[in-house]
Amino acid sequence: MASVRDNQYLDHELHVALLAVQRAAILTKSVFHNHAKGTLNKSDASPVTIGDFGAQALIISALQHNFPDDEIVAEEEAKDLRGEKGQEVRETVWNLVSQTRLENKEYEETLGGSVKSADAMLDLIDKGDSQGGGKGRIWAIDPIDGTKGFLRGGQYAVCLALMIDGDVKVGVLGCPNLPISDSEPLTEGIGKDASDEEGKFGVVFAAKEGYGAVSCPLSKRGDLKMDEINMKPLENVADATFCESVEAGHSSQGDAAAIAKKLGITKPSVRMDSQAKYGSIARGAGDLYLRLPVRADYVEKIWDHAAGELIVREAGGMVTDSEGNRLNFKLGRTLKENKGVIAAPKNVHGKVIEVVKEVLGAKQ
Ligand SMILES: Nc1ncnc2c1ncn2[C@@H]1O[C@H](COP(=O)(O)O)[C@@H](O)[C@H]1OP(=O)(O)O
Numbered sequence: 001m002a003s004v005r006d007n008q009y010l011d012h013e014l015h016v017a018l019l020a021v022q023r024a025a026i027l028t029k030s031v032f033h034n035h036a037k038g039t040l041n042k043s044d045a046s047p048v049t050i051g052d053f054g055a056q057a058l059i060i061s062a063l064q065h066n067f068p069d070d071e072i073v074a075e076e077e078a079k080d081l082r083g084e085k086g087q088e089v090r091e092t093v094w095n096l097v098s099q100t101r102l103e104n105k106e107y108e109e110t111l112g113g114s115v116k117s118a119d120a121m122l123d124l125i126d127k128g129d130s131q132g133g134g135k136g137r138i139w140a141i142d143p144i145d146g147t148k149g150f151l152r153g154g155q156y157a158v159c160l161a162l163m164i165d166g167d168v169k170v171g172v173l174g175c176p177n178l179p180i181s182d183s184e185p186l187t188e189g190i191g192k193d194a195s196d197e198e199g200k201f202g203v204v205f206a207a208k209e210g211y212g213a214v215s216c217p218l219s220k221r222g223d224l225k226m227d228e229i230n231m232k233p234l235e236n237v238a239d240a241t242f243c244e245s246v247e248a249g250h251s252s253q254g255d256a257a258a259i260a261k262k263l264g265i266t267k268p269s270v271r272m273d274s275q276a277k278y279g280s281i282a283r284g285a286g287d288l289y290l291r292l293p294v295r296a297d298y299v300e301k302i303w304d305h306a307a308g309e310l311i312v313r314e315a316g317g318m319v320t321d322s323e324g325n326r327l328n329f330k331l332g333r334t335l336k337e338n339k340g341v342i343a344a345p346k347n348v349h350g351k352v353i354e355v356v357k358e359v360l361g362a363k364q
């Protein structure tokens, strides 16, 4: 298979996405550490709010500079930052956005440099209002996926994906709190007291459709020392380690336990927030990701899955909903045809789906 590094197809898109995610992650890390140390300025807005707006503005700025005609589907809108009411938060976010840059000047130039003004920043945030769909080039952004994890010093991810005609072609996940080493065991997080030092934590996952998946350490320079990643071979599904949400409201932990038991799995689940779950199984730190609907009326958002889904597929896995259907990103901002997510190595995915259907079917 051609490698993600040795071809030109969507190379510039991947390069910009990797740099944009790293720059946005510098901002989210600084929001977390300043907040934890109580030094974030006067605004009493939640650090999640500040990090979300700031990261979204920085990513969209890079996309607009490089691909001005592309559409963007992003989670946040700037309404609450406008006018007098929004002034305090706006200033806090603007402070961060105007100060955050990659240390490597050439890379920073690739991203188009700083945002020009606070007003320009608001307009950039609002560029993420595309309705999505199955036509053309559309980027999907989740500036901070796993907000609960972010707040507790656990896992969260800065997520960016490019879809062309509704197919995910490029996916990048920045996971500041995952261990750099692909061989470290699955972990919930580094905790509130974690230092901001580079070297041990912080990883970026990336994939291009048809060209494999890679990881590299997250760095303030934006350096890209990428290694190919692959899912761990799993002969017997009973030997699997599976991951699921920390939040019981996002994925049924009871159903996951019943499914694991039927599959003969004895290892306890690893619970972590965000699309870090996709990255973790893609690099072989775990085997399965089970996301089982809790509420029948919840529809998953495309920005919560696009990058992770591609990264797992390109690392040799299969990703479907709980009925075994591929996730359909062509239907707008949500995955309205899919319920739940099951990601597994290809050779055991069918078996897992069989058991998922049995367990969920028995409840009806
Ligand atoms: N009832 C729900 N079922 C599934 N996912 C949900 C539900 N409510 C919120 N989410 C989303 O789950 C994602 C986090 O997933 P995880 O548990 O894997 O970390 C968030 O993007 C969150 O969206 P939102 O940010 O809109 O609240």
Ligand SMILES: [Mg+2]
Pocket: 142, 144, 145, 146, 303, 304
């Ligand atoms: Mg999210």
